[in-house]
Amino acid sequence: MELKQYNLNFLYQETFALTKRLFIQLQRRPSTLLAGILQPIIWLFLFGALFSKAPQGFLPGVDSYGNFLGAGLIVFTAFSGALNSGLPLMFDREFGFLNRLLVAPLASRLSIVLSSFFYITILSFVQSIVIMIVSYILGYGWPDFYGLGIVFMTLILLVLFVTSISLCLAFVLPGHIELIALIFVINLPLLFSSTALAPISFMPNWLGWLASLNPLTFAIEPIRIAYTQTMNLELVALHAPYGDLSCKSCISILFSLTVFSLIIIRPLLNRKLN
Amino acid sequence: MINSISMNYIQIKNLSKSYFDIDALTDFSIDIEAGILFGILGPNGAGKSTLIKILATLVEPDSGEVFINNINLIKNPRKIRELIGYVAQDIALDKILSGRELLDFQSDLYHMKKKEKYERIETLINQLEMNDWIDRKCGTYSGGMKRRIDLAAGLLHLPQLLILDEPTVGLDIESRNIIWQLLKDLKNEGMTIILSSHYLDEIDKLADSLVIIDDGKVIAEGKPALLKNKLGGDRITLKVREFSTPEESQKICEILSSIDGISQIVINKAQGYSINFVVEKEKDLLTKLKVELAFSKFEIFSLAQSQPSLDDVYLQATGKTLLDAEISMTGKRDLKKESKQSMR
Numbered sequence: 043m044e045l046k047q048y049n050l051n052f053l054y055q056e057t058f059a060l061t062k063r064l065f066i067q068l069q070r071r072p073s074t075l076l077a078g079i080l081q082p083i084i085w086l087f088l089f090g091a092l093f094s095k096a097p098q099g100f101l102p103g104v105d106s107y108g109n110f111l112g113a114g115l116i117v118f119t120a121f122s123g124a125l126n127s128g129l130p131l132m133f134d135r136e137f138g139f140l141n142r143l144l145v146a147p148l149a150s151r152l153s154i155v156l157s158s159f160f161y162i163t164i165l166s167f168v169q170s171i172v173i174m175i176v177s178y179i180l181g182y183g184w185p186d187f188y189g190l191g192i193v194f195m196t197l198i199l200l201v202l203f204v205t206s207i208s209l210c211l212a213f214v215l216p217g218h219i220e221l222i223a224l225i226f227v228i229n230l231p232l233l234f235s236s237t238a239l240a241p242i243s244f245m246p247n248w249l250g251w252l253a254s255l256n257p258l259t260f261a262i263e264p265i266r267i268a269y270t271q272t273m274n275l276e277l278v279a280l281h282a283p284y285g286d287l288s289c290k291s292c293i294s295i296l297f298s299l300t301v302f303s304l305i306i307i308r309p310l311l312n313r314k315l316n
Numbered sequence: 317m318i319n320s321i322s323m324n325y326i327q328i329k330n331l332s333k334s335y336f337d338i339d340a341l342t343d344f345s346i347d348i349e350a351g352i353l354f355g356i357l358g359p360n361g362a363g364k365s366t367l368i369k370i371l372a373t374l375v376e377p378d379s380g381e382v383f384i385n386n387i388n389l390i391k392n393p394r395k396i397r398e399l400i401g402y403v404a405q406d407i408a409l410d411k412i413l414s415g416r417e418l419l420d421f422q423s424d425l426y427h428m429k430k431k432e433k434y435e436r437i438e439t440l441i442n443q444l445e446m447n448d449w450i451d452r453k454c455g456t457y458s459g460g461m462k463r464r465i466d467l468a469a470g471l472l473h474l475p476q477l478l479i480l481d482e483p484t485v486g487l488d489i490e491s492r493n494i495i496w497q498l499l500k501d502l503k504n505e506g507m508t509i510i511l512s513s514h515y516l517d518e519i520d521k522l523a524d525s526l527v528i529i530d531d532g533k534v535i536a537e538g539k540p541a542l543l544k545n546k547l548g549g550d551r552i553t554l555k556v557r558e559f560s561t562p563e564e565s566q567k568i569c570e571i572l573s574s575i576d577g578i579s580q581i582v583i584n585k586a587q588g589y590s591i592n593f594v595v596e597k598e599k600d601l602l603t604k605l606k607v608e609l610a611f612s613k614f615e616i617f618s619l620a621q622s623q624p625s626l627d628d629v630y631l632q633a634t635g636k637t638l639l640d641a642e643i644s645m646t647g648k649r650d651l652k653k654e655s656k657q658s659m660r
Contacts, residue, residue, distance in 0.1 A: 052427045059424030067412045138408030142469070145372050146425035147397035 052149035060157035064130060078123055078169045082115040083176050090180065101241065104270050112177040113266035114238025117258055119173055120166040120197045124204035125225050127162040128212030132221050151315040158209055163201050170197055189268030196293060200261040203300040210307040213314045237262050242281060254282030260296045264289040325350035325508055331380035333366050340366035341532040353503045355523030356512040357626060359641035363532035364512040365405055368481040372402040384477060401475035405482045407462045411455030415446060415465045418454060419472060426473040440468040445494060460491025467495060478502065478509045484518060496522060516626050516638060528630055535633040540626060547580060547624040547632060549596045555617040559588040571608050577601045580632055586640035592631055
């Protein structure tokens with residue numbers, strides 16, 4: 043028991059040090075943080091303006107397009123940040139800094155992964171909160187207390203899911219060029235094939251299927267409910283071609299995907315880090 | 317600082333490692349005593365870095381065993397990591413962090429207590445003369461500064477064993493001298509140090525004992541003085557022409573073999589088929605040699621006499637000098653591919 047506590051203290055010390063390093067990097071090179079905030083705000087302004095004169099009732103259950111768009115952009119912000127989370131690790135691999143960590147008697151090399159999770163989760167939260175505040179100022183609403191909890195829980199699940207994939211890619215791909223290329227390929231297509239910008243009812247059948255299988259959609263819809271209605275987990279959040287899904291179902295699917303991805307990447311991380 | 321340690325502090329038994337089609341180490345075995353500075357000498361691509369990376373637990377061997385302080389490295393890598401400090405060939409610093417922040421970060425990875433780590437960091441800053449620039453970002457450091465901060469990071473937790481992979485490559489004289497002095501001091505304090513290098517003078521000056529590696533194999537092992545003394549007398553390099561033919565060199569070898577007191581005759585292909593050999597001391601063999609060569613109608617183009625060096629030990633074993641081995645390796649190695657292979 044004493045030994046376990048001893049190791050736990052060590053795990054805390056090394057994870058804190060690794061996370062602190064990432065935040066020092068962010069503090070001294072804040073462009074990633076700023077770009078991650080500015081991009082969705084620009085989208086919010088431009089897309090909000092694009093459909094500002096759309097007829098009333100154009101989108102079911104919302105007052106304006108901006109009100110609809112907010113949830114999509116919050117999720118997209120968290121998703122983009124998490125997708126990039128593998129980059130610092132990839133640079134550490136390429137420049138040999140990872141070896142400095144691997145030579146150290148870490149209590150668990152899981153601390154390398156944990157620090158990335160903490161960093162990206164906090165970063166995504168900061169970015170998302172800024173987007174939420176801007177949305178509120180623009181009159182696109184604010185979730186109630188319970189809804190706010192659902193928003194953050196959904197974001198945590200999404201960030202864990204995408205970060206685990208990104209870290210996995212950082213170990214599998216040969217270099218940062220390949221990782222950046224893949225991020226480019228994945229990022230926008232996933233956004234456009236989700237319900238971030240338009241509901242499924244606006245889409246052709248094939249895209250509707252794609253959107254209703256897209257993990258982003260499972261994060262967007264509960265958040266949208268939190269923005270547009272009084273939060274209730276039993277409310278239908280997604281009218282998918284294969285049937286209606288409640289908020290609870292969407293979150294459960296996201297949770298399952300996260301657990302599945304963490305299980306899948308574990309052997310790879312073990313092999314690469316041990 | 318150092319615990320009681322058995323005589324053979326490090327035992328390396330039948331170690332083999334290959335990267336795809338390249339055998340980096342083949343059936344490699346050596347023992348290293350505690351409290352000495354042990355040199356690993358060999359040209360680039362000889363297998364030094366692979367050996368160092370195995371000792372630093374960064375690379376797992378294909379076969380063989382390594383024990384450090386009677387701990388099996390392959391079975392208990394974490395315990396080994398507590399014992400060792402590692403200074404890599406390629407200095408990997410976080411350019412955004414200052415030197416002090418990097419040391420602070422490193423000490424947390426080694427789970428040092430707050431008071432202990434700050435004291436230790438200050439000691440190392442003074443010892444390695446880093447006061448003037450320690451609070452600048454690592455990205456602004458010169459090669460020598462980077463090496464010193466890297467060395468400090470390796471020494472933070474007072475390791476029993478310090479492993480250095482070519483630590484003075486490309487360094488200015490001031491930085492090199494500071495590092496050499498530090499290594500001598502650490503050894504005097506009882507630390508065991510493994511130093512890989514392809515600089516003969518570095519190993520000759522610093523190492524108590526060494527192994528010479530070529531092509532992933534041990535070609536000579538022991539104390540520098542003993543290895544050199546094994547060669548016998550003075551080393552002679554003879555040329556009868558600037559670029560001789562193999563046949564001509566072979567003929568000269570036969571002449572030399574017939575002279576009593578001349579031994580260890582080697583044809584150095586890379587140096588225009590020059591002949592290297594050892595002459596026993598206190599014998600005037602060179603006069604006799606000149607007579608014999610003249611009798612066979614050979615003229616001496618050049619003849620150099622020197623005390624045996626570690627390069628001669630290498631030459632004796634491989635038929636080439638370290639410099640020639642370096643040159644012959646240039647172009648053969650795909651450094652990009654090797655770098656990718658060594659990435660985790």
